[in-house]
Amino acid sequence: MTGPGSQWLDDEAGPIVRSYALTRGRARPATGEAFDMITMVSTVAQPRSGSPGIGPEHLDILEMCVRPQPVAEIAARLRLPLVVVRVLLGDLLHHRLIVATRPQPESGTLSKEHLLREVLDGLQAL
Amino acid sequence: MVSKPSEVAGPAEDEESVPAAPVAVKILVAGGFGVGKTTLVGAVSEIRPLQTEELLTDRGVGVDDTDGVEQKTTTTVAMDFGRITIRDGLVLYLFGTPGQDRFWFMWDELSFGALGAVVLADTRRLADCFPAVDYFENRGLPFVIGVNCFDDGYDYTAEEIREALDVGRGAPVVLCDVRERASGKEVLTTLVKHLLAVHQEQNRENVSAL
Numbered sequence: 573m574t575g576p577g578s579q580w581l582d583d584e585a586g587p588i589v590r591s592y593a594l595t596r597g598r599a600r601p602a603t604g605e606a607f608d609m610i611t612m613v614s615t616v617a618q619p620r621s622g623s624p625g626i627g628p629e630h631l632d633i634l635e636m637c638v639r640p641q642p643v644a645e646i647a648a649r650l651r652l653p654l655v656v657v658r659v660l661l662g663d664l665l666h667h668r669l670i671v672a673t674r675p676q677p678e679s680g681t682l683s684k685e686h687l688l689r690e691v692l693d694g695l696q697a698l
Numbered sequence: 699m700v701s702k703p704s705e706v707a708g709p710a711e712d713e714e715s716v717p718a719a720p721v722a723v724k725i726l727v728a729g730g731f732g733v734g735k736t737t738l739v740g741a742v743s744e745i746r747p748l749q750t751e752e753l754l755t756d757r758g759v760g761v762d763d764t765d766g767v768e769q770k771t772t773t774t775v776a777m778d779f780g781r782i783t784i785r786d787g788l789v790l791y792l793f794g795t796p797g798q799d800r801f802w803f804m805w806d807e808l809s810f811g812a813l814g815a816v817v818l819a820d821t822r823r824l825a826d827c828f829p830a831v832d833y834f835e836n837r838g839l840p841f842v843i844g845v846n847c848f849d850d851g852y853d854y855t856a857e858e859i860r861e862a863l864d865v866g867r868g869a870p871v872v873l874c875d876v877r878e879r880a881s882g883k884e885v886l887t888t889l890v891k892h893l894l895a896v897h898q899e900q901n902r903e904n905v906s907a908l
Contacts, residue, residue, distance in 0.1 A: 608811065609750070609779075610791055612719035640719035642791065644779055648748035653774070655753050673719040675811045685897055687788075688813070691723065692890040694784030698742065698883050 594629055594656055601662020605672055607643050609654070612673040613661060614640040619669060626667065629660055634669060720787045725889065726808055728795040728834070729818030730826025734846045735794035736778045738818065738876035742883055743780025743792060750777050752804060775801050777808070795830070805833060814893045815841040816885055817869075818876065821854050824862055831863055840896045842870045844885040 601607065615637040619626045632650055641649075647657040664670040676687075727735045740747045754773045778794040793808055809815070815834050819827040827843070834841045845859050854862075856871040865871075872888050874881040 609793070609808070610722040610724050610811070612722055614719050642722050642789075644750050644777075644791065644793075645748065645781075647750040648779075653751045653753040671719075675723065676721055685894065687721075687723065688890055688894045688897060690788060691784055691790055691813070692887060692894065694782065694788070694790070695883060695887045695890060698782070698879070 594627070594652070595659040598659050599655060601658050602666045603662045605662060605665055607658045607661050607672065608675055609644040610642045610675050612640045612642055613637045613646060614671045614673070615669065616671050617669045619667060623667065625663060630664055630669075633657075633660060633664060637670060640673070718787070720789050722789050722791060724791040724793055724808075724812050725886065726793050726795055726805075726812050726815040726839075727818065728805075728815055728827075728830035728841075729844075730820065730823060730830075733818045733820045733823075733826065734876040735818055738816070738844070738846075738874075738882050738885070739778055739780040739792045739794050741876060741879045741881075742782060742886060744783060745781050747778040747780045747794075750779065751775065752777070754801075775804055777804075802833070809834075809837060809839055812839060814889050815839055816844050816889055817841050818844045818846055819859065819863070820846055820848060821859070822848065824859070827863070831865060831869075835865075840869070840889075840893050842872060842885065842889040842892055844872050844874045844876070846876050847873055 605611075613633070615634045618634065619630075629650065629652070633646055636646060636649065643654070643657060643661065646661075647654045650657065652660075661670065661672070665672060727738055729735055736747055752775045754775060775796045777796060780792045782790040782792070784790050793812075795808055796804055815830075817827050817830045817834065831841075831843070843859065843863065843865065845854070845856070856873055860869075860871045863871075870888050870892050872885050874885050876882055876885075
């Protein structure tokens, strides 16, 4: 590929709807949440029918996150750029339809060691 | 199309009753273009590597400009990642970093909260991994160097690679074949053992500083 607009693109180019149309031109989530790639998203409620501002992509996310999913998997499975998914997640968080669980911050020293040992055991069992 | 949800979850006030989300941790896989980052991720991941894309808007430079109209071009940076379920409730994600140096700022986001990193090196183009080594050293993120042994690559020992990269005694160097699951697994376990050692070292230093 030689660049945008230079050739006729097929399915590989992704959806015909521009990403920013899905977010109505917004580049940042409505809430302050940063949505790290491994922030876990869990669906906690369904929107009332006809909730303003909730589109099909929002519903896709809600359906997917009945089992908690990280932001990166949501973006990959919906084939949407991260920046778009973050905006959509911000909407859902604003409507209190999802809960976002951030990756564990560096908590106590013991727990970090415990975590690393668990990861090591898990890897060795592969 | 989305089917109408058959069961309606409780209202938002019930947030506390939602089952705890799994804890996710991440390890980065860095290195030059074509060194085998995605191959390594794929060899150990329980899913076929998935891809996320980040859209970057650059002010157009050097594009065929239409007189004075400011052009913006959108660049897509793709990142491949895989998943390893460590146990119920603990999931490890492996992220391949974008190969090109000009996406450094993406690395900041990726390395935030990461446990550590694997820097993959190719003995035919050793210099390609220097930026990643520098980056993780500056950031203080512990890493191991995985030397992917290509069939037509030169035969170096781990010690020779360590000297060539000037990483001192800090980072372990592992020779590997990233196409092999067992080999990829060894790279990762070496990293996590190293992370444990670094962690314990830091604890000792903290204690003696008291």
